Amino acid sequence: xRYLHVDLEKCDGGRHCQRECEVACAKTLYRTEDVAYxxxxxxxxxxxxxxxxxxxxxxxxxxVAVCPTEALxxxxxxxxxxxxxxxxxxxxxxxxxxxxxxxxxAGLHEPVKCIVCGACVKACPTGALQVVDKPAPEPLxxxxx
Amino acid sequence: xAEDYTKRTEYxxxxxxxxxxxxxxxxxxxxxxxxxxxxxxxxxxxxxxxLTVTEKPVTQRMKDIFIGGRGFGxxxxxxxxxxxxxxxxxxxxxxxxxxxxxxxxxYPGSGKSLVVTLSPQTGIPIDSNVGGYFGPLMKFxxxxxxxxxxxxxxxxxxxxxxxxxxxRIETAPLEPSDSHVAAEIFTAEYAESEADxxxxxxxxxxxxxxxxxxxxxxxxxxxxxxxxxxxxxxGRGGIGTVFxxxxxxxxxxxxxxxxxxxxxxxxxxxxxxVGVKLHKEIHDYDDQQxxxxxxxxxxxxxxxxxxxLLPVHNFQFGxxxxxxxxxxxxxxxxxxxxxxxxxxxxCSLACAKGADGHVVRTGPYKGHIVTVDGPEYxxxxxxxxxxxxxxxxxxxxxxxxxxxxxxxxxTFGTLTAFIMECYQRGILNKERTGGLEMTWGNAEAQMELxxxxxxxxxxxxxxxxxxxxxxxxxxxxxxxxxxxxHDIGMELKGLEYSQYxxxxxxxxxxxxxxxxxxxxHDEAWLIFMDMVNKQIPTFEDKAEALYYFPLFxxxxxxxxxxxxxxxxxxxxxxxxxxxxxxxxxxxxNYCELFSGITGREISKEDIITMSEKVYNFQRVFNIRMGxxxxxxxxxxxxxxxxxxxxxxxxxxxxxxTQLREEIGVNPEGLSVEEKIAITRRYREERYQxxxxxxxxxxxxxxxxxxxxSKLQELGIDFPxxxxxxxxxxx
Numbered sequence: 025x026r027y028l029h030v031d032l033e034k035c036d037g038g039r040h041c042q043r044e045c046e047v048a049c050a051k052t053l054y055r056t057e058d059v060a061y062x063x064x065x066x067x068x069x070x071x072x073x074x075x076x077x078x079x080x081x082x083x084x085x086x087x088v089a090v091c092p093t094e095a096l097x098x099x100x101x102x103x104x105x106x107x108x109x110x111x112x113x114x115x116x117x118x119x120x121x122x123x124x125x126x127x128x129x130a131g132l133h134e135p136v137k138c139i140v141c142g143a144c145v146k147a148c149p150t151g152a153l154q155v156v157d158k159p160a161p162e163p164l165x166x167x168x169x
Numbered sequence: 170x171a172e173d174y175t176k177r178t179e180y181x182x183x184x185x186x187x188x189x190x191x192x193x194x195x196x197x198x199x200x201x202x203x204x205x206x207x208x209x210x211x212x213x214x215x216x217x218x219x220l221t222v223t224e225k226p227v228t229q230r231m232k233d234i235f236i237g238g239r240g241f242g243x244x245x246x247x248x249x250x251x252x253x254x255x256x257x258x259x260x261x262x263x264x265x266x267x268x269x270x271x272x273x274x275x276y277p278g279s280g281k282s283l284v285v286t287l288s289p290q291t292g293i294p295i296d297s298n299v300g301g302y303f304g305p306l307m308k309f310x311x312x313x314x315x316x317x318x319x320x321x322x323x324x325x326x327x328x329x330x331x332x333x334x335x336x337r338i339e340t341a342p343l344e345p346s347d348s349h350v351a352a353e354i355f356t357a358e359y360a361e362s363e364a365d366x367x368x369x370x371x372x373x374x375x376x377x378x379x380x381x382x383x384x385x386x387x388x389x390x391x392x393x394x395x396x397x398x399x400x401x402x403x404g405r406g407g408i409g410t411v412f413x414x415x416x417x418x419x420x421x422x423x424x425x426x427x428x429x430x431x432x433x434x435x436x437x438x439x440x441x442x443v444g445v446k447l448h449k450e451i452h453d454y455d456d457q458q459x460x461x462x463x464x465x466x467x468x469x470x471x472x473x474x475x476x477x478l479l480p481v482h483n484f485q486f487g488x489x490x491x492x493x494x495x496x497x498x499x500x501x502x503x504x505x506x507x508x509x510x511x512x513x514x515x516c517s518l519a520c521a522k523g524a525d526g527h528v529v530r531t532g533p534y535k536g537h538i539v540t541v542d543g544p545e546y547x548x549x550x551x552x553x554x555x556x557x558x559x560x561x562x563x564x565x566x567x568x569x570x571x572x573x574x575x576x577x578x579x580t581f582g583t584l585t586a587f588i589m590e591c592y593q594r595g596i597l598n599k600e601r602t603g604g605l606e607m608t609w610g611n612a613e614a615q616m617e618l619x620x621x622x623x624x625x626x627x628x629x630x631x632x633x634x635x636x637x638x639x640x641x642x643x644x645x646x647x648x649x650x651x652x653x654x655h656d657i658g659m660e661l662k663g664l665e666y667s668q669y670x671x672x673x674x675x676x677x678x679x680x681x682x683x684x685x686x687x688x689x690h691d692e693a694w695l696i697f698m699d700m701v702n703k704q705i706p707t708f709e710d711k712a713e714a715l716y717y718f719p720l721f722x723x724x725x726x727x728x729x730x731x732x733x734x735x736x737x738x739x740x741x742x743x744x745x746x747x748x749x750x751x752x753x754x755x756x757x758n759y760c761e762l763f764s765g766i767t768g769r770e771i772s773k774e775d776i777i778t779m780s781e782k783v784y785n786f787q788r789v790f791n792i793r794m795g796x797x798x799x800x801x802x803x804x805x806x807x808x809x810x811x812x813x814x815x816x817x818x819x820x821x822x823x824x825x826t827q828l829r830e831e832i833g834v835n836p837e838g839l840s841v842e843e844k845i846a847i848t849r850r851y852r853e854e855r856y857q858x859x860x861x862x863x864x865x866x867x868x869x870x871x872x873x874x875x876x877x878s879k880l881q882e883l884g885i886d887f888p889x890x891x892x893x894x895x896x897x898x899x
Binding site (some may be wrong): 089090091092093094111112113114115116118119120128130131133 | 274275367393394427428429430437438441444445446447448449450451452507508509511514515517
């Protein structure tokens with residue numbers, strides 16, 4: 025399956041970088057520099073609020089089973105894609121995402137999620153991000169539930 | 170769990186021929202609209218006698234006082250009927266209204282419709298809260314309520330096409346009325362593609378609704394995973410009977426494709442915030458709390474048994490050694506897991522479980538493979554435990570046939586249990602039942618009773634009159650002691666009890682008997698607060714609970730919400746709050762939801778005030794129809810204490826202790842009959858004291874009448890209400 029691999033050793037966590045991954049994602053998905061629209065986010069680690077870590081979908085597919093309209097489907101590569109027309113904005117996927125990587129944005133009907141387009145990979149100055157094809161996703165650090 | 174959950178008997182091979190037989194009797198165009206701030210401000214009125222289709226405005230006054238849902242239903246019904254109206258008079262109304270919050274897809278449990286009519290069983294208004302897509306799709310077609318009066322001269326369907334903007338009344342002579350078939354066929358007839366099926370919802374009843382007083386309505390939705398129509402029931406009070414008496418075979422609504430913002434809410438982000446918060450709670454805690462996502466309300470079966478609250482053998486006992494045969498883990502394995510089971514979009518509590526692959530054993534559908542919607546707790550407790558039938562396959566059979574025949578499973582369970590007790594006590598016998606051996610545990614006899622009800626034949630036709638009329642019929646025929654029949658016949662106001670034992674909880678005796686529509690647990694469920702946790706020890710405490718909770722729960726029905734996401738999932742820190750029984754964080758959510766959709770800011774106190782107007786209106790409505798006074802709030806003794814020797818002996822230690830410590834009587838040397846009589850006097854007096862305290866807290870007269878001053882305080886002192894209460898000392 026294809027997903028975005030995050031090398032946490034290399035990730036700068038926003039200390040020196042300009043959070044280029046977030047901006048690149050928001051620009052690619054919604055043509056905006058407002059990082060609220062980004063599927064990849066640097067978020068505080070649970071219990072360590074001064075430390076930021078990458079939070080992004082690992083294509084685990086839990087949301088696919090939860091979606092009542094089959095708007096979320098895994099493609100042949102294993103990437104979970106959202107059919108915006110079929111989405112009814114119930115946001116069960118957002119509540120049930122194990123890593124809380126499905127995001128709601130004020131003014132946007134559908135939730136925002138990573139489609140493994142690779143825009144953030146190119147933008148990352150430390151080379152922390154990589155598109156990979158592996159049998160199963162690695163666990164990511166979940167945001168504090 | 171079925172190996173292939175999409176495998177079932179097909180009924181749609183012949184829909185073109187069936188539809189070709191329809192004759193359009195009336196077609197009226199309308200302009201579809203979407204609600205703004207939760208309301209369209211339009212009601213659709215249909216008179217089936219004259220075949221007229223008209224629109225009525227929903228006024229600001231209606232919204233201020235009655236909010237929507239059950240409130241709108243009661244208001245329209247009041248206009249439609251007179252004190253002399255009977256359930257089968259043409260002017261009786263069926264009103265379906267989803268409420269201003271219904272149809273939002275963000276907050277779990279937000280797709281409910283409220284159905285109101287004059288009940289064939291009680292003669293007073295019945296209100297029933299039901300899932301399925303009909304209400305929200307009707308609302309997104311343009312209507313806040315549907316009001317149906319009159320009677321058609323032949324079987325008709327009413328089609329609301331919110332995509333094309335047309336209302337049609339059509340004959341439908343060939344389709345069966347039984348719901349599992351009717352819903353499939355009508356969905357296939359009116360959806361224009363497979364993808365369109367989710368935009369179609371059917372309301373239907375069934376063949377037993379045609380021959381009994383206890384018919385229910387089934388509201389469908391299309392399950393995209395199972396590729397099947399699923400059913401939820403507006404069960405109580407015989408609404409399906411009124412529906413078929415009007416010769417309605419089905420209502421069809423084809424709405425627009427749903428989006429999450431169709432209510433045009435005042436503040437979408439505010440709704441989203443509380444919705445996602447609750448989804449997360451359900452994700453995090455449902456596995457530790459109620460297991461609703463895996464088992465639905467069937468998770469309660471062994472819990473109720475453990476607390477001596479599961480009705481067994483017509484509410485005589487509260488537990489049974491065989492309960493484990495129908496316990497939650499059985500259903501966990503029978504229900505198809507891992508697919509969404511919400512009866513409206515966004516319900517992550519997903520309690521609408523489906524048992525796929527049931528092979529029907531009896532009756533006209535014998536051999537068919539069907540998906541059974543449920544069983545829910547009430548169905549399991551009523552049709553299984555209360556009748557002594559501890560077999561999951563027979564429970565699925567009863568559940569399936571009740572649904573498709575259009576019969577309330579709660580009512581059917583309670584009335585069958587009553588018949589079985591009468592049989593066991595010799596009040597009935599094989600001759601009197603026409604050959605049915607109604608002994609405890611006889612599942613085949615139970616099913617034959619149900620099939621007779623559907624055919625309108627034999628003893629089943631008598632049973633379909635309900636417990637209240639059966640008591641009269643048996644007494645008239647000299648079958649049994651009328652007092653015993655009254656004591657063990659578990660009905661009040663004409664409605665059968667739902668499935669909890671209230672004998673050891675005074676508050677729940679009131680929770681059942683002091684209800685507006687009859688003894689249904691949706692007004693107040695206080696057993697754990699009262700009996701287990703001892704949180705409401707005094708009469709005043711119980712009265713406060715019987716003031717607050719019925720009003721709080723009424724609010725769900727005004728708005729088109731389900732009760733379950735309120736307290737069948739709780740925040741992790743709920744027990745540390747000041748009032749855990751109220752689930753304060755979820756009350757906050759409801760204030761956010763209402764304010765966020767309608768733009769009208771409300772507080773938690775406003776929730777109670779909003780409900781109190783409608784609740785008192787309904788009480789006055791009952792009085793207007795001849796049933797809303799103290800004398801109508803007195804329960805059968807079976808729900809209050811032990812009627813028989815066996816019941817006393819099953820809890821002898823508890824009752825003897827109560828005699829000694831609470832009543833001040835030494836039980837030693839007394840016969841069981843003497844102890845029963847003393848206990849009865851004590852408990853009946855205690856119940857009367859509870860009624861005094863509750864009426865006082867509700868601001869009613871000692872006869873249970875809301876006085877004019879109360880109506881003025883609530884802003885419902887309309888002349889027609891004042892006239893009713895004045896005539897009764899209010």
